Amino acid sequence: MTSYTIALNFEDGVTRVIACDDDEKVSDAAFRQKINLPMDCRDGVCGTCKCFAEKGKYALEFYMDESMSDEEAAQGYVLTCQMVPQSDCVIRVPASSAVCKTAPEAVAGEVLGVDRFSDTSFGLRVKLVRPMGFLPGQYVNVTVPGTGAHRSYSFSSAPGSDMATFLIRNLPGGVMSGYLSGGAQPGDAVTLTGPMGAFYLRPVTRPQLWLAGGTGLAPFLSMLEQLAEQCTDQPVTLYYAVTRAADLVELDRVQALAARIGGVEVITILAASDDDHPRKGFVTDHLTVDDLKGGDVDVYLCGPPPMVDAVRAHFTTLGIEPANFFYEKFNPTETGAEAGAAAA
Known part of the structure; x- marks a missing residue:
């Protein structure tokens, strides 16, 4: 028997990762692991358990048109009471973790x-x-x-x-x-x-533009690690912007992962005027129309709030909106990160 990993993303930002057997329905696997996904009929009739599958392969057993249309199913919606995984999956649950009787x-x-x-x-x-x-x-x-x-x-x-x-x-x-x-x-x-957090790597189906500010490089290291294991045929451009050359940390690791993946371009930028470097200034000084691929690009940004705001304004100036724009703002204070994501 094969077991798959199912990531349940709740609307309050909490994620729980469960195991689901290849002959088991997702709702049953969740209940077995003490997570009460929204549920009523359990027979594909009511639609109460409707969620959205962001990633993965699966089979859907019986469901009525009143609970979910074929058009919705084609878009990626699922009824967890009728969903049997055929690979690891990521599912967006339209309910809070508290409502589902779970927590981080x-x-x-x-x-x-x-x-x-x-x-x-x-x-x-x-x-x-x-x-x-x-x-x-x-x-x-x-x-x-x-x-x-x-x-x-x-x-x-x-x-x-x-x-x-x-x-x-x-x-x-x-x-x-x-x-x-x-x-x-x-x-x-x-x-x-x-x-926790809505900032995470979605299925890579188009060119990627990743923007890291300072220690905002951290999540991109995790993403690179996953791509190095799973591979991708899509190009990835990573802009890594810091203040001084000494702040370009973990660069050897980034370049080693990029070499393993292939098709990854790493571009570093320094803000300090007195440091010698090929590219100086801010990310927005170097992002071009070509980087946005006519809008056919997924943009991920992790950096301080002014960087997020500047990049959004820069997209408007260039007159191109990316297919998706996911971001996480982190505040340089003791309050920690402000997580968020936006899709254009």
């Missing part, structure tokens, strides 16, 4: 080590008691040992591993920064709670 899962781990990549960034490596399911690009809340506080960070590691990594900005006076720069010890206990 908490996974315990211990610190393996801290890497000081630069004066402005750290790498945190955590060994988990078990792999944590997430979609590349999503984030979790990470407890800060000895403080009772937690902070939100995107995974920079591949899904499905029992080792999680994070790329973290060094904020003077910050709780996590203080821990990483001074008191961190291998073996320190941490808890990861999540995953």
